[in-house]
Amino acid sequence: MKLPDSLRDQLKIPLGLLLPENQADKINIQKHLLPNSYIVTVGDRTTKKMIEFGLIPSLQIIDGQEKREKKDPPKLANAIELTVENPAAEITPQSIDVIKNAFTMKPPVRLFVVGEEDLLVLPVCIHAPDNAIVLYGQPNEGLVIVRITPEIRNKAQSILDLME
Template identity: 70%
Template structure:
């Protein structure tokens, strides 16, 4: 959906090229969240499931998390409850950590629909690199059509 930064080129400076001043950074995925925190970029919204490539892992430690949320979202699904909790996350004090029981991968779609202005979504493309998506009206419309087609 966005721009792929190949794995070998994922660095703080290459990520920052895709951020504007005061960007609302959203990470989807444990490794992506961990990498941004290691770069000193604390995501405003961090969506994790404590798995990487279907293998259980220790939760990523964030220097500061003001709001902790949890939701259930089975693999290959986007539940209405997940969408509601994402909306709640955007209305909460940042940074927000949303821990998903199940799988977080597809939550990129409702995140792109409901993200605030000036948002950038970062998620991993397995064995490829990091995808950056600047949330624009076009991205909102595209992801809304995707979500509608899944119902």
Template identity: 70%
Template structure:
């Protein structure tokens, strides 16, 4: 995932005002990554779907805070893989009442791909690009096709 799927906001520009430019009033916000999830919660932009692994740059970290109404799900997803269980749980999460948090044992980075494939039309996916900034992906048919092709290449 070295090439961002969407718009890369450099770290110094990844503030609430710039992020909100990519959100509409009814955006279904999805975050992949602990730091990204924490950042959005701190901006009072609670993600509808949050995918975390309690790691940041492979270092253990505290779980981002969450509201009492957050539904928590758990899945195993080894580093550099996307398991069928992870895909099934992501699909299930989209049918649940938000906010939903998926706690990953292993690594969540590549789960951006199935998230983009199965996300609702009004979704905006946010994830970190290490040492560069925040990637903002508006879900479009083109993004769904591109991420499906990438996922197919991994099989």
């Protein structure tokens, strides 16, 4: 499924709460987590930041790049590592299948995307467990924190349905 130009502006609107960059610290992030939260990070910088805070994401989706520059992924011991190809501005059926499967595995799980991971926030929000909190970066603005609810699942699904 490819992202049509008509949807680009809609995807610039955060799916959840936007924590400005200067407030995206451990204390403010923890305020939005429950003790049993299944934390999902999408993006290398977000994943690295959470690991540095000692908040190990259950599922981490990275592509080895930050703002189009190659970066070494953050170190993490004992993670199950998966790989999937997902071209920029697309969501492949394989990516959706791997994400669904990742939710059945013992955390932490790291999904390395060959291509681009940005849009994978949508299938994550649709298929994540009910106790999930999804974190992703909003470029040059801050950190988006999404608590998975039926409304979020429906919103993500309706955006996905508009992709070609």
